[in-house]
Amino acid sequence: MISFSEALSMVIASSTRAMPTETVPLVLAAGRILATSIVSSQNIPAAPNSAMDGYAIHAEDVTSATVDAPTPLRVIGESAAGLPFSGVVGRGQAVRIMTGGVLPEGANGVIEVEATTEADTTVLVRRAIRLWESVRAAGEDIQEGAEAIPAGKRLTAADVGVLASLGVVNVPVRVKPIVGLLATGNELVEPFRTPSLGQIRNSSLPALYALCNSFGAEPIDLGIASDDREDLLEKIEQGLRYDLLVTTGGVSAGEYDFVQHALPDVGVAIQFHNVNIRPGKPVMFGVYDVAGQRTLVFGLPGNPVSTVITFQQFVLPAMRTMLGITEQPMKMTARLTSPINKTDSKRHFIRGFFSTDETGQLVVATTGTQSSGALSSVSKANCLIVLSENSGFQKPGDIVTIELL
Ligand code: AMP
Ligand code: MG
Numbered sequence: 555m556i557s558f559s560e561a562l563s564m565v566i567a568s569s570t571r572a573m574p575t576e577t578v579p580l581v582l583a584a585g586r587i588l589a590t591s592i593v594s595s596q597n598i599p600a601a602p603n604s605a606m607d608g609y610a611i612h613a614e615d616v617t618s619a620t621v622d623a624p625t626p627l628r629v630i631g632e633s634a635a636g637l638p639f640s641g642v643v644g645r646g647q648a649v650r651i652m653t654g655g656v657l658p659e660g661a662n663g664v665i666e667v668e669a670t671t672e673a674d675t676t677v678l679v680r681r682a683i684r685l686w687e688s689v690r691a692a693g694e695d696i697q698e699g700a701e702a703i704p705a706g707k708r709l710t711a712a713d714v715g716v717l718a719s720l721g722v723v724n725v726p727v728r729v730k731p732i733v734g735l736l737a738t739g740n741e742l743v744e745p746f747r748t749p750s751l752g753q754i755r756n757s758s759l760p761a762l763y764a765l766c767n768s769f770g771a772e773p774i775d776l777g778i779a780s781d782d783r784e785d786l787l788e789k790i791e792q793g794l795r796y797d798l799l800v801t802t803g804g805v806s807a808g809e810y811d812f813v814q815h816a817l818p819d820v821g822v823a824i825q826f827h828n829v830n831i832r833p834g835k836p837v838m839f840g841v842y843d844v845a846g847q848r849t850l851v852f853g854l855p856g857n858p859v860s861t862v863i864t865f866q867q868f869v870l871p872a873m874r875t876m877l878g879i880t881e882q883p884m885k886m887t888a889r890l891t892s893p894i895n896k897t898d899s900k901r902h903f904i905r906g907f908f909s910t911d912e913t914g915q916l917v918v919a920t921t922g923t924q925s926s927g928a929l930s931s932v933s934k935a936n937c938l939i940v941l942s943e944n945s946g947f948q949k950p951g952d953i954v955t956i957e958l959l
Contacts, residue, residue: 597693706880734793803856
């Protein structure tokens, strides 16, 4: 049986085909993956401007200004946001300036209005200022020629604002990978049906559908295949049209676990089946590469927790690679508050809930039952506690690695 890291390396090595680029309107870009880095064609701000409401002055004119002995300066005009002052500020002069107003020529600092008093055409300045005080330099936010946003970044709301300030209204992003999702099992009924005795609702597929959506992939619901070879082959073949095909169930040692046979039968070259992890050991992975169509195929175990965890551990890294995403999932360490019994040499993924204790340190507890059928334990979790192959029993107080969900 191969190790987790070997399996993950195989998945990543097979995910090299990058998703093509498309452009989307600025307001739809959040959550998408930037395809090419954005280099600024201009300084932001374009010209030096004021960070305060006040007066643009010469710092040298007010070096001896105090509350008791304010320095008088002659007010010669105004620079409001959008309405710059066109003249030059000479020695002994001041220009009234608003936040965002362009710093007029000659001035080398701004005194805030609170430290001044204006009467007639004179302003009294009650303190000295540093050179360039309260002035935002040209290019202080983004320099012309600098990389404003790197390729591979998942665009945030703030990125959308940066793109807007640079005038990038059509944003180059990666096309979303299309993921076919197929549940298998005679016992499954769609969630809107009432299960009869022995039936259960298909809970995994809607969870994977939601995971795809929140990750930035395009899910396609292929429905439920019964544990019947013909039905399986037909639905699997439908799924081989997409960038990825993810099936659930049918990969264990049971009498009706036909997926593991059906995948190679339709031409999927299996790279691994069974990985040294818990839960999720029976996970399968292969590549369908026929006549120009290339599909990464994941046969995930049926137990819903195993399904969700193997999706996160194997399918998301594949999509991350295809999308060129540079950020890796957050990993941290935390202090355990509940014991974990581990006696085997598998890598364990345990549902956990992390928080901070009274001293502000990260602590983590397991979320009750770790049965691989109990999807509620994932719903209650905000992280996975990852125990490596060679770790054993964990006692409260031990430091463990957590991955945020
Ligand atoms: P299997 O590997 O096909 O034997 O499935 C393992 C367990 O997971 C069985 O108890 C199935 O009923 C259950 N299961 C399989 N697929 C799903 C699904 N889509 N939603 C909920 N439970 C499932
Ligand atoms: Mg089954």
